[in-house]
Amino acid sequence: MSATLIQQLVxxxxxLMLLTSFALLAQxxxxxxxxxxxxxxxxxxxxxAIVAYGTDNEELxxxxxxxxxxxxxxxxxxxxxxxxxLHVHREVEPLMNSSMTMLVALGVxxxxxxxxxxxxxxxxxxxxxxxxxxxxxxLLGMLMMITRKKAITQVIGFLAxxxxxxxxxxxxxxxxxxxxxxxxxxxxxIAALIFGLFFFQIRTTFDSLEVDTMNAHLIHKDDDE
Amino acid sequence: MNTAIILALASCxxxxxxxxxxxxxxxxxxxxxxxxxxxxxxxxxxxIAGICGLILGGDAxxxxxxxxxxxxxxxxxxxxxxxxxxxxxxxxxxxIYSQGYLRDETRLTSLAIFMPLFVLGMLGVVLSDDAxxxxxxxxxxxxxxxxxxxxxxxxLENRKAGFIYLLMAHMAxxxxxxxxxxxxxxxxxxxxxxxxxxxxxxxxxxxxxxxxGFGFGTKAGVVPxxxxxxxxxxxxxxxxxxxxxxxxxxxxxxxxxxVCWDLMGTGDFQWWWGALxxxxxxxxxxxxxxMALQQHDLKRLLAxxxxxxxxIILIGLGLSMLLAHFGHPMLAALGLVAALYHTINHxxxxxxxxxxxxxxxxxxxxxxxxxMGGLIHRMPWTAAxxxxxxxxxxxxxxxxxxxxxxxxFQTALMAxxxxxxxxxxxxxxxxxxxxxxxxxxxxCFVKVFGVVFLGHARSEVAASAHEVDNWMKVGMAIPAxxxxxxxxxxxxxxxxxxxxPQLLLHASLAxxxxxxxxxxxxxxxxxxxxxSAPIVLIGMLVLGGLAFWLLHPKGRTIRRSVMWSCGNPxxxxxxxxxxxxxxxxxxxxxxxxxxxxxxxxxxxSRHKLLADSVHYAVHVGDMAVxxxxxxxxxxxxYVAKLLQHEHQRGIHAYLAYTxxxxxxxxxxxx
Numbered sequence: 081m082s083a084t085l086i087q088q089l090v091x092x093x094x095x096l097m098l099l100t101s102f103a104l105l106a107q108x109x110x111x112x113x114x115x116x117x118x119x120x121x122x123x124x125x126x127x128x129a130i131v132a133y134g135t136d137n138e139e140l141x142x143x144x145x146x147x148x149x150x151x152x153x154x155x156x157x158x159x160x161x162x163x164x165x166l167h168v169h170r171e172v173e174p175l176m177n178s179s180m181t182m183l184v185a186l187g188v189x190x191x192x193x194x195x196x197x198x199x200x201x202x203x204x205x206x207x208x209x210x211x212x213x214x215x216x217x218x219l220l221g222m223l224m225m226i227t228r229k230k231a232i233t234q235v236i237g238f239l240a241x242x243x244x245x246x247x248x249x250x251x252x253x254x255x256x257x258x259x260x261x262x263x264x265x266x267x268x269x270i271a272a273l274i275f276g277l278f279f280f281q282i283r284t285t286f287d288s289l290e291v292d293t294m295n296a297h298l299i300h301k302d303d304d305e
Numbered sequence: 306m307n308t309a310i311i312l313a314l315a316s317c318x319x320x321x322x323x324x325x326x327x328x329x330x331x332x333x334x335x336x337x338x339x340x341x342x343x344x345x346x347x348x349x350x351x352x353i354a355g356i357c358g359l360i361l362g363g364d365a366x367x368x369x370x371x372x373x374x375x376x377x378x379x380x381x382x383x384x385x386x387x388x389x390x391x392x393x394x395x396x397x398x399x400x401i402y403s404q405g406y407l408r409d410e411t412r413l414t415s416l417a418i419f420m421p422l423f424v425l426g427m428l429g430v431v432l433s434d435d436a437x438x439x440x441x442x443x444x445x446x447x448x449x450x451x452x453x454x455x456x457x458x459x460x461l462e463n464r465k466a467g468f469i470y471l472l473m474a475h476m477a478x479x480x481x482x483x484x485x486x487x488x489x490x491x492x493x494x495x496x497x498x499x500x501x502x503x504x505x506x507x508x509x510x511x512x513x514x515x516x517x518g519f520g521f522g523t524k525a526g527v528v529p530x531x532x533x534x535x536x537x538x539x540x541x542x543x544x545x546x547x548x549x550x551x552x553x554x555x556x557x558x559x560x561x562x563x564v565c566w567d568l569m570g571t572g573d574f575q576w577w578w579g580a581l582x583x584x585x586x587x588x589x590x591x592x593x594x595x596m597a598l599q600q601h602d603l604k605r606l607l608a609x610x611x612x613x614x615x616x617i618i619l620i621g622l623g624l625s626m627l628l629a630h631f632g633h634p635m636l637a638a639l640g641l642v643a644a645l646y647h648t649i650n651h652x653x654x655x656x657x658x659x660x661x662x663x664x665x666x667x668x669x670x671x672x673x674x675x676x677m678g679g680l681i682h683r684m685p686w687t688a689a690x691x692x693x694x695x696x697x698x699x700x701x702x703x704x705x706x707x708x709x710x711x712x713x714f715q716t717a718l719m720a721x722x723x724x725x726x727x728x729x730x731x732x733x734x735x736x737x738x739x740x741x742x743x744x745x746x747x748x749c750f751v752k753v754f755g756v757v758f759l760g761h762a763r764s765e766v767a768a769s770a771h772e773v774d775n776w777m778k779v780g781m782a783i784p785a786x787x788x789x790x791x792x793x794x795x796x797x798x799x800x801x802x803x804x805x806p807q808l809l810l811h812a813s814l815a816x817x818x819x820x821x822x823x824x825x826x827x828x829x830x831x832x833x834x835x836x837s838a839p840i841v842l843i844g845m846l847v848l849g850g851l852a853f854w855l856l857h858p859k860g861r862t863i864r865r866s867v868m869w870s871c872g873n874p875x876x877x878x879x880x881x882x883x884x885x886x887x888x889x890x891x892x893x894x895x896x897x898x899x900x901x902x903x904x905x906x907x908x909x910s911r912h913k914l915l916a917d918s919v920h921y922a923v924h925v926g927d928m929a930v931x932x933x934x935x936x937x938x939x940x941x942x943y944v945a946k947l948l949q950h951e952h953q954r955g956i957h958a959y960l961a962y963t964x965x966x967x968x969x970x971x972x973x974x975x
Contacts, residue, residue, distance in 0.1 A: 175957060188968075195971050219964070226960045234956075 086134035087209075093127040094210035097247060098189070101220040104240055105185055106178060110163055110232070114156055117236050120243055121151030127210075131250050139258040140250075146265050151243060155272050159236065162276050168232060176227045185220055192216040210251035217244030235275045242268055307364045310381045310432075312354035313389055314366075317428045319347035323421035327414050336417045337407045341776075344400035347424060352393030358386025359801045365434060372437070378496055380434035383804035384567060388431045388559045390801075391649045394787060395551045395656040396424060402660050402780025403544045405773060406667060416456055420545065422449040427556045436485040436495045443481065443560070447474040447524075450553060453545045454537045466536035473523055473533040477557075480520030484564055487513040500568045510573045517564040518581070525557035526612045527619065528589040529929035535596070538608035539672060543663020546604060550611045551656035555648050558618055566809045571629045571637075576723075579626030580731055586619030587735040590742040592929075595898060598749050598891055599925040601674045601884040603662045606753065607655065610698065613742055614651040618644045620735050621713045624720065625810075627732070631723040634812035636716060639828050641806045642799060642814060643712035649802075650705040650791060654697040657784040661691035664777055665757060668770040674884040676764035677757045683770045686778050688758045693785040695754050697792070699747035703842040705791035708826070710743060711836060715828045745891075752887045761878040793838045796823045885923060892925070899925045 100120040107113045125148035132140030176184075196212035221244055224237035242264075249256045256264075323343035330336045363381030371377040381389070403420075407413060426449060429442025451474065455467035489495060492503035505513070519530065526534040538546045565578070593613030600606035621644030629637035664687045665680060666672055681688040697704035700711075717736035722729055762768035791798055799818050807813050814828070821827050827835040857863075870876045892901055906920040951958070 191968065191972070219968070222960065222964045222967070226957050226964055 083134065086130060089130050090127060090134075091209050093123055093130065094213040094247075094251070096123055097127070097210075097217060097244075098213050101217045101240065101244070102182070102185060104236070105181055105220060105224055105227075108178070110168055110230075111160075113233060113236060114159055114163065117159075117240065118152060118156035120240065121147060121153075121156065124243055124247060125152055127247065128250055131254060135254055137254060140254065142258060143250075143261050146261070147246065150265055150269060151239075151246075154269070155239060158272055158276055159232065162279055163232065166232075166279060168230065175229055181223070181227050185223060188219045188223060189216040192219060211248065214244055214248035214251050217247060220244075231279065235272075239268065239272070307357075307361060309354050309358035309361055309386065310364045310366055310379070312350050312357060313381050313385075313428070313432055314379070316347045316350035316354055316389075316393070317425055317432070319343050319350060320421045320425040320428060323347065324418055324425065326421075327417040330417075333411055333413045336413045337404060337410070340407075340413075340417045340420065341400050341404035344403070344421060344424060345397055347421075347428075348393045348396030348398075348400055350393070351389050351428060352397060354381070355386045355388075355390025355393055356801070358389060359383060359804050371441075375435070375437055375495065377438045378434035379432045379438070380497070381432060383808040384559070384562060385431045387645060387649075387802065387805055388555065389428070391555055391652050392424075392427055392431065392552050394649065395548065395652045395784065398780045398783035399544050399547050399551075399656060399660065400780075401783070402547075402663075402777050405776030405780070406542070406544050406660075406663055408774070409667075415452060416542065416545075419449040419452040420548075423453060423545075423548065423553075426450075427552055430556050431559060434497050436489065436497070436500070439560075439563075440478070440482060440485065444478055446553065446556065447471075447478060450474075450541075450545075450549060453549075454541045456542055456545070457540070460540070463540040466533075466540045470533045470537040473530070477520045477523035480516045480523070481560065481564075482520075484513045484516035484520060487516065488564070488568055497563075497568060501570065505569065505573065507573075507575065510569055511575065511578075513569060514565055514578055517561060518585075521557045521561040521564070522585065525554050525561070525615050525619075526589075527585050527615060528592045528612060529933050531589070531593075531612050532927070532930055532934050534612060535600075535605050535608045535927070538611070538659075539602055539604035543604070543659055543666060546608075547656040547659035547663070550608065550659055551652040554611060554615055555652055558615070558622075558644075558648060562622070562809070571626075571810055574626050574630040576627065576630050576728065579623050579628075579630055580728060581623075582619055582626055583623030583731060583735050586616045586621075586623050587738040589613065589616030589619060591616070591738050591745075594742045594745040594749060595891075595895055596925075596927060598745060598752070598888045599899060599901075602672050603665065603674050603677075603753070603757065604659070604672050606674075606749070607658050607662060610658075610746065610749070611651075611655060613746060614647070614655065614698070617710065617713065617739060617742070618647050618651070620644075620739055621647060621709075621716065623735070624713070624716045624732065627723060627728065628716070628720060629810060633721065634810050635814070635829065636719060636721075638803070638806035638810050638812040638814055639712065639719075640716040641810065642802050643709055643716055645802050645805055646712060646791075646795070646799070647706075647709035650697065650709050650788070653784040653787050653791070654694040654704075654706060657690065657694040657781055657788065658698065660777070660781045660784075661687055661694060664773045664781065665770075667773060667777075669766045671764075671766060674753070674756050677767045678760045678763040678878060678881065679758070680762075680767060680770055681758040684758075684772045686772060687781065690778075690781040690785045691758065692754060693788055695750040697788045699750050700743050701747070703789070703792045703838045703845070705788045705795075708792055708795045708836075708838070710739070712828060713739060715834055719829060719833060748891070749888075752884060755882070756884045756887065760881045763878045763881070763883070793842065794823065795826050795838065799826070892923070898928070900928070901925050 097120065100116050100123060103116045104113060104120070107116060125144045128140055128144035128147055132138070132144055192215040193212045196215055200209065200211060218241055221237050221241035224240060225234045228234055228237065246261075246264075249261075320343070323340055326339040326343065327336055330339050358381045363383070363386055365378065365380035368377040368379060407416070410416070423446060426442045426444075426446030430439060430446060433439040433442055448471075451467055451471045454470050455463050457463050458467070485495075487509050488500045488503070488505070491505040491509060492499040494500070523530040538550055541549060590613050593609050593611070593616055597606050597609035597613065600609060621640050625637045625640030625644065628634075628640055662672070664684065665677065668684065669677060669680075671677070693704065697706040700706040714736060717732055717739070720732050723732075762770075796818060800815060803814050803818070817827055817829050821835065824839060825835045825837045827833075868876065892899055902924045904920075904922045908917045908920075909915060910917055
């Protein structure tokens with residue numbers, strides 16, 4: 081494959097990446113959020129593999145494999161189990177209505193393209209165009225954490241931010257050193273496990289997974305004292 | 306290395322040893338003796354170092370202390386030497402006094418640690434030759450004095466005073482740090498020598514001047530930044546109040562001179578700097594004395610007088626800055642000498658006054674003047690020494706206060722026309738303020754001495770008071786002797802002070818001072834003015850003796866009889882003039898400034914013409930506290946209340962803050 085083709089492929093995947101980020105924001109049903117999240121993980125693995133092929137970087141293949149197993153399969157499976165067991169299929173009750181969220185997301189995307197422009201000019205990598213999208217995805221992930229009420233969706237937002245950072249690392253420097261990447265992968269895995277554990281604990285303590293309820297509980301406790 | 310700086314460093318190490326001594330000395334008696342002995346040695350060494358530094362000139366040293374890449378620079382120049390002398394000359398008597406004053410104190414450890422650290426801080430500030438060392442010792446001074454103010458922390462009043470003191474000391478520290486930052490930006494180095502050589506644009510020079518002015522002004526208690534002073538001085542132990550009022554305020558004056566005169570250079574002065582200092586000085590002098598008049602807490606009254614005297618010092622400095630800017634170096638030197646002379650004078654007599662107040666507090670257990678009276682019969686030594694300080698602070702010849710205020714007046718009166726109409730007006734105006742402040746100060750000390758020492762005892766404690774021990778008497782006698790000597794022999798002392806204008810203004814008063822021998826003080830020219838304290842003293846003694854001889858001729862016995870009491874047979878001590886009633890006429894005259902809250906309640910149960918009891922209460926608040934501090938405090942609380950709501954927000958709000966911050970940082974920095 082020629083270099084141009086690979087570059088165009090990377091750009092195409094980057095566009096899909098942005099699409100998944102928007103889709104995550106737009107979905108209302110918990111399971112479809114999870115599906116889009118799994119799709120994002122698969123996309124990430126595919127991008128890493130293509131970049132690895134284009135730059136002849138063997139370490140990146142391992143990264144791609146890890147992304148596939150961890151982000152494409154293991155984490156979605158774990159979260160799906162949590163959702164099943166906690167019966168939170170019903171949706172997601174956003175704090176902001178979804179059209180407003182979409183508008184803000186659009187603005188944030190434009191903003192990241194605007195700020196990345198001067199940096200892109202200094203880069204010579206074939207993946208340089210994806211940097212703006214990676215930044216946008218990080219910010220969209222954060223936006224998801226802000227606008228959603230359920231703790232599980234906030235965790236998915238957090239994991240989406242992590243995905244985007246991985247994507248940014250591929251785009252900006254052709255991936256982080258393997259050691260670092262393995263470390264981060266394990267961190268995310270452990271974090272997901274701990275989150276899963278917490279959901280159950282929170283459920284038993286507060287009888288709800290909504291953050292507002294937890295706050296209210298805390299405040300009442302203060303008042304009692 | 307010359308003698309002066311070695312002595313100065315020895316003085317610092319004495320203070321350091323004194324601060325470490327409580328580690329080994331556990332018994333209160335041993336701690337007290339160690340503290341007094343080591344601090345007295347430190348004071349003596351500082352005094353000698355100061356005199357040596359003024360006569361022989363000082364030296365600079367780099368000490369192998371401090372940060373690895375920034376060793377401590379110390380230097381003893383004329384300015385530092387003079388303030389070293391000021392510190393030493395009060396520290397020595399206060400240390401001796403402490404030996405007696407702390408006799409009944411059982412928990413001395415915190416005092417025995419922080420008092421020497423406080424002294425070390427002040428000496429370090431005076432000796433430092435780079436901004437880092439300066440700030441280090443400055444903060445040491447501020448923080449350790451906080452612990453001294455809250456020495457009796459079991460009283461709520463003391464903790465409150467300590468808090469406001471710490472708050473304002475930190476604000477001052479921040480402003481001073483700001484002025485050093487400006488100078489550092491110009492010089493590229495923390496060393497004072499580099500800052501002296503650096504050229505600085507007028508705008509940044511003004512910024513540094515304002516920062517330093519407000520910073521050091523807060524610490525010196527310039528109106529309206531004085532809020533901490535009347536709170537903190539009364540509650541500290543009296544020996545500490547003597548040091549705080551006598552020396553610490555002077556160290557702030559030192560800092561102001563060091564930064565604005567020495568580091569920025571007198572060539573950089575702009576006309577409004579001097580005018581601002583002059584205005585601040587005038588307002589401090591007049592506000593301080595007016596507030597002092599209405600106090601009945603003895604130490605609080607003295608604290609307000611410190612504000613007044615800082616004002617007088619600033620009037621001298623402001624005049625000098627104006628004269629230096631308009632090209633009259635000789636007169637500028639005279640103004641500076643007047644200010645510095647008043648600095649050491651105030652250190653001595655205010656130290657003495659606080660020690661006297663401490664002696665009264667020690668033997669009566671109260672600071673309230675309304676329950677004193679007649680103490681001259683029971684504490685004759687204290688009364689006599691206190692009287693010396695009262696005469697000095699009221700600027701009466703032949704004591705030292707007169708000399709410095711007279712020199713300040715001479716500067717104002719001899720100042721030629723400068724600049725525009727505003728400046729022409731402000732100099733005589735400030736001289737008038739100074740005159741008014743002097744007269745009111747005299748009134749105030751008539752009240753203090755009259756109410757505390759004369760008349761009859763107003764309470765049991767005053768009636769059973771006892772004279773203090775010899776340590777305290779000696780401690781008070783030393784500054785009293787200095788007050789008299791500095792008043793009688795200014796001509797011998799001014800050449801020492803003259804080193805400072807030689808350093809800062811390159812002008813000297815030596816020629817005119819020495820022109821007429823030691824007897825006559827002639828600031829500029831004999832045709833203008835001259836003063837001879839010894840001749841005045843002889844004149845006073847002759848006239849006084851003559852009057853005494855005429856009123857009490859030999860052979861005529863003094864007849865004592867019952868006092869005429871308007872037909873009322875029951876005369877008691879409460880019928881005397883007291884602190885509140887003595888100052889009542891002034892409360893009327895200056896009602897617009899005082900805004901007194903008066904309360905008069907007369908109970909008539911039997912007949913409307915027969916009063917059973919009359920209750921009168923008056924409260925005079927500090928305007929600055931009322932109209933400046935309290936609104937700021939309220940605003941701060943209000944903003945805090947608004948933000949308090951934000952603290953209760955959910956996790957989404959916190960995430961949103963993070964998100965917005967990231968967006969903002971990206972937008973600004975990329």
